[in-house]
Amino acid sequence: MLKVENLSIYFEDNGKIQEAVRDISFQMQDREILGIVGESGSGKTMTALTIAGLTKEHEILERGSILLDDTDLLKLPSAEMRKIQGKDISMIFQEPMTALNPTMKIGKQVEEALILHTVLSKTERRKTVIRALEDAELDHPDLLYGKYPHELSGGMRQRVMIAAAIVCKPKLLIADEPTTALDVGTQESILKLLKKLNRKYDMGILFISHNLRAVNELCSRVLVMKDGVILEEGITREIFENPRTEYTKELIAAIPGHTRSTAFYELLCAEAGE
Known part of the structure; x- marks a missing residue:
């Protein structure tokens, strides 16, 4: 591969x-x-x-x-x-607080790859983001969608980074x-x-x-x-x-x-x- x-x-x-x-x-x-x-x-x-x-x-x-x-x-x-x-190819970095945009809500950041690489509708993109957050084992992903990075713990932010990295199901992480x-x-x-x-x-x-x-x-x-x-x-x-x-x-x-x-x-x- x-x-x-x-x-x-x-x-x-x-x-x-x-x-x-x-x-x-x-x-x-x-x-x-x-x-x-x-x-x-x-x-x-x-x-x-x-x-x-x-x-x-x-x-x-x-x-x-x-x-x-x-x-x-x-x-x-x-x-x-x-x-x-x-x-x-997707990448997860060491410090999610610096990798995530502090001014953007979680859902929008995870969604970015879908906007670039798919033709999904806005509704379909939101569902896909929710599934990625669930795959990253984050509780209440529908609520997290509208939160900012500073509202999450370090472990939760890292899981958000993982969700963003896997949302398009890459060959290599x-x-x-x-x-x-x-x-x-x-x-x-x-x-x-x-x-x-x-x-x-x-x-x-x-x-x-x-x-x-x-x-x-x-x-x-x-x-x-x-x-x-x-x-x-x-x-x-x-x-x-x-x-x-x-x-x-x-x-x-x-x-x-x-x-x-x-x-x-x-x-x-x-x-x-x-």
Whole structure:
């Protein structure tokens, strides 16, 4: 479904060309949940933004290819890419309060993708928005439709972002640190929701995070990035049980109270309810 080949990303910083991502390649299958982990500056978010086409308006140079069902996204003009954004590819960001427009009501914000990508009537759009809010497990969606973001809790705002991202039933949902700003209990519920939506709509999820517990709970495979390159990739359990690089070992060892061992992985599984 998604094939990234020899992707390099460069940008200009104070007159100097900086390399954010260097010659990375990976694939995603239909309905797969793939995790990308790494510290800040590893290139994981820049990779996600490039796949979503959100770097095209900036002074950024990309080389390589990003194939979505055999369409090279890097070769598409901005107008063609906008036809894909929100319809075939959607993105959830870390902080919904900054991603949502504080001056627009919730219903109108979720509806925007439907206005751009469908020919539904106003009544049909409202019904579709209500269903998306229900799918995001928000109570009383008919009442939420007319509320503003500041009237909702952080967890509710994140669910609104999810509703807006899935309203057109995309092939690929990119989630960039979607649980970082939430308390532990809300994080758990959001992860369970993403897993449920993955099964319900058969959509792939690219999950960007530095939270290894979240990656373990949600993702079937994982890529480990550092300094713009992929250090290793594989089935999540195998990466946790037998990390090949020192960096991955350090990431696992950095979680307080745990060691780099099969017992550590099994503890994560127990905490995830698996």
